[in-house]
Amino acid sequence: MPNTDRAFKLNWASYSVGEKRSELASDHSIFVGDLAVDVTDDMLMELFANKYRSVKGAKVIIDANTGRSRGYGFVRFGDDIDRTHAMTEMNGVYCSTRPIRIGPATPRRTSGDSGTSPPTQSDGDSTNRTVYVGGLDPNISEDELRKAFVKYGDVASVKIPVGKQCGFVQFVNRADAEEALQGLSGSTIGKQAVRLSWGRSPASKQSRGDSGHRRNGMYYG
Template sequence: MDEDYLASCFANTNQVASIKVICNKQTGFPEGYGFVEFYSHAAAEKALQTFSFTTMPNADQPFRLNWASFSMGDKRSNNGSNLSIFVGDLAADVTDTLLHETFAKKHPSVKAAKVVIDANTGRSRGYGFVRFGDDNERSQAMTEMNGVFCLSRPMRIGVATPRISSGYLQYYFSQGGYSNSASPQGSQPDVDSTNTTIFIGGLDPNVGDEDLRQPFAQYG
């Protein structure tokens, strides 16, 4: 499934601006995901509603679509900072819309919210991102929304620092001990030598604190 394949999938929309399939830098083979940029937000939203979970052409698997945190043309602001925050400890049933509404109630400059979905299971990974249009509101949200409940669980707020690589956005997080890349096999960012926290991904939504504590207890 290359860029030509994706182009054929969305050709009938007549709204595709660009397509990018992400490939592994070492092997050159596709990583199994990519980005489709549309000419308008409305066109992208219609594509999400139309194609999500329908069967992909000439395949036995469904489309797994979600909003990209940033379009392929987005850049960092002039001062090198980013107007997004990391939101962790999300309940399994929190959606993009609910996350957006939770922040927009107090911070109207919120532009987008994205819950990260596991590509293999289609389930939430328990964290996401919220992007703001105003840096002051972003800073306020870092403090005011930390510990606020979203459905059944209090949220953990951290800094999301972007790195642009190969035309797509990678994230690493300077707070909360979380680390994630747009590529599941992407290289790890440099880590502060004083950091004592590691990120554990791919957990079943039913895994609790004690379930996670037991296998790691032997390491101290």
């Protein structure tokens, strides 16, 4: 998919504060989510460097179209012990006006390049763009659900089946759906924490047989 690598793969030598090409071999990185919109690379790096001496770089991901933060970033460590401690010690710590959420980061190397991507649940259909939202607050409307997801990219459709505490959000781009899966999984929408997984579009379902369940034209596995 066009721009998929651009959305997820970080060239730390080019983009990261405090990082050098010679340090790319060290891949002790973490994912940092729920970032406030004003958080910069420098702010993110300072937050971690004040506590962990081995911090090598930090990067806040910016939307290429809007120039605004996409609400997540990455921090790279030179020491895996510091990385492990940060995974627990920094979770919920405030950066600017919001508590951050920490998760593992998955290295991605293509054509000799090095990058880091947020982890997402595996899905066999690389064209699937539908996110299943479980444990949904019954008082949440489709418009409110859309607002929670639209910061990750263009949303094609949102559906909350009547009487069901779940919803389906279909993105225009697969990469944006992957980001939403990582960024919103376990977060609170309305008054309840939601659980996210890949949904199934009708086209995807037809090619898979009856492995999923149908709900108003969308499917979940």
